[in-house]
Amino acid sequence: MNRKGKSYLFRTVNVVFLAFLAALCLLPLIHIAAVSFSDQAAVSANQVGLFPKGFTLASYKMVAKRGAFWKAFGVSVNRVILGVAINTVVTVLMAYPLSKSEREFPFRRVYVWLLIFVMIFDGGLVPNYLLVHNLKLFDTIWALVLPAAVPIYNIILTMNFMKQLPGTIEEAAMVDGAGYFQRFVYLIIPLSKPVIATVTLFSFISHWNSWFDGKIYNNQTTNYPLQTYLQNLISSSDMTNAAEAIENALSNVKTLQAAQLVLTLLPILLIYPFLQKYFVKGITVGAVKG
């Protein structure tokens, strides 16, 4: 085979292989969606693959009537709105002073060490649990929002972006007598929009996806956020004869559960295109960091 033929063969095999990988990532999601739109009998008989069998909206109609699901949905929406707002404000407010050089802001080093230490040393499950308990935050939305209020990785990302903004812009404003607050509000924030969008999306995803805090900081299951509610529904880890329990439970409510999984995943899928766009920007941000 000549060289051209070889390279053509490689390209074809390569494309087929990569398409297979992509399919491998997508098929489980398509399967679960197919199950959610299928007739319960067909699902119990394991006849559903990638296409719905006996197409029906029955499971979605059942979920629509499920008060517990929508209560949990509401808790999640609440925590996302409150949590993302707090995260973003804290991130931007902390990133700006930390983006200053140590010559300009000598105390920066102390703040940085305080942040790094908590990033790499964790008190552990029990101390955190007892703190939230002692602050009487159990069964409130604050238990889901405040312990995660300072997103250190987002702060680093934002700080790196602000560091690479040309210093001359701020110098000009400084000559005009603008203090840090004014420069921050009128110059830095408008210029930092891409990175603010990135960290807001990250924060949205992490709040929407987290379930463990909802599980340990709530005594009432009615206060569970959506992911914790689902975890409670799915998980077998606290049951003793788990394996049988799963097999039994799944065959009964498979379609219903699939519908709830799809609905929980939906916000992530909706926000994903934006995230893609900004994440690539986020990477370029990192690349030009100086």
Add this chain to the structure above:
Amino acid sequence: MTERRGAVISRNTPENTAPRKEEMSMKKTKSISKNPPIRFNWQKNWQLHLMLLPGMLLLILFKYVPLNGILIAFKDFIPRKGIFGSPWAGFENFEYMFRLPDTTRILWNTLKIAVLKILINFPIPILVAILLNEVRGKHFKKSVQTIIYLPYFISWVILSGMILDIFSLEGVVNQMIGLFGADPVFFMGDKKAFVGLLVGTDVWKNFGYGTVVYLAAITGVDESLYEAARIDGANRFQQIIHITLPGIAPIVMLMMILNLGNVLNAGFEQIFNLYSPRVYETADIIDTFVYRISLVEANYSLGTAVGLLKSVVSFILIVSSYKLANKYSDYTIF
């Protein structure tokens, strides 16, 4: 406890793909700025201090105050009496921990699962990134990248719901195994198959993220090197071996070093949502064990002791990995 540290930190690692020149100047400014003594400078910098205040207060309340809870590990904690009122127990909790037959098993499981995940998760994204880079169709490349990156953003709760369905005894995977005439595998109950499932699904969830990072690194490789190689008659494969791989070596190295801090993180969220007592023998890890003894059995002192030991060892590992990363890759966190 539930974070995969290396994965998140490396979010801004592509900085290392920046031209060398910038890194040099970064180092220079660093050495200058090392000099100024730490001063509070309230008069000049009060606005900066004020901006940091809300975040620092939250940080101190929710991250530093709980550190006094570490004392529980050295006490015979009685919730009614509080942390300071409970009687001291010295190192009793730690001694008890090492006498428990479970301890060695859990430590071994944690290391085994974490290291398996790191090792298998390591070459795949590099390979996929190189293959993706060879694709000429822009849309195809972008689509594949978008799709394989998606699972990274799905929570383990949703994924475990899907995995329990797909890998059940009558699930899709066992139907396919059946087509080859083999016996169905009880993934959720078989001690060996379950560990395989953990590693496999973890790779499935995370390889897209690594691919995006390496792809960004490959894009940063100097294009003129490829041109020169082509003129010298190097084929695609030779170009990959002699230009692409050395070009991304620093970031590969960095990712590997940062993974060192993860060898005690076997993946709490994943395992907790998939395991059952049937597979405790091979899949019970430090974090799941801590959860059960602290919050299910309410043995707070023992739970804190085990958690503290993990935190301290992790701390040492992470600090060493940062030191190494700083030495070999000019990597700085802040």
